[in-house]
Amino acid sequence: MNSKNEDDPERARTSESVKRRRGENSKKLEHKKQKFRNHITAICKVAFDDSKIASGINLGRTKATSIVKNVIGKNHSEEIANILKSTYFSVIIDESTDVCDSKSANEGATAEKIFDELLKAFNESEIPLDNIIGFASDGCNSMMGAWNSVSSRFKEHMPGVYIQKCICHSWHLCSSSACKTLPRACEDLARDIFNYFKSSSKRISHFRGFQDFCNVSPYQI
Incomplete structure (x- = not known):
């Protein structure tokens, strides 16, 4: 050979x-x-x-993390900040799943705290607040409440800002409500399939091999 x-x-x-x-x-x-x-x-x-x-x-992992955080990350942040300094843009806020151990909004995720942190980030990067023309988020009270929310603070400090509830969250609520009319077994089956593959690289590998064998388009679980 x-x-x-x-x-x-x-x-x-x-x-x-x-x-x-x-x-x-x-x-x-x-x-x-x-x-x-x-x-x-x-x-x-x-x-x-x-x-x-x-x-x-x-x-190694430590050095790579440091490079991403202190070099690549900062460079991209500066590039984005330079773009936002010279153009109009909208702000979208949403909660995210974070597995790191760095404290974020450790004084509580109140509307006041979130808004203050947002302004702080823009001011530190010297991004003009006048460039903000829109704000979108989900419909929770801290974000979209009439009196004490992030959106009410946007209206107070930037009267011309357009406020919009995130359409993706609205679609999710509509879909979730519609799914209640389906038999419970349908949701259980979907969850069981996802959980079966979720934590097993071996099962995912076998699944990909099966798709290749059947000559079908690959799908990601």
């Missing part, structure tokens, strides 16, 4: 490509994406063993 590869450069390159992909996929299945950074340099050194640059790379 080796002699054939040596006689056929194209076949040799294909073989090496397959080995690299196999190694990459094995690491992806073995480790979560967040921890994959610790192994990418080792993969590069094996995949590109003739490269002096690859052999000299040392990039």
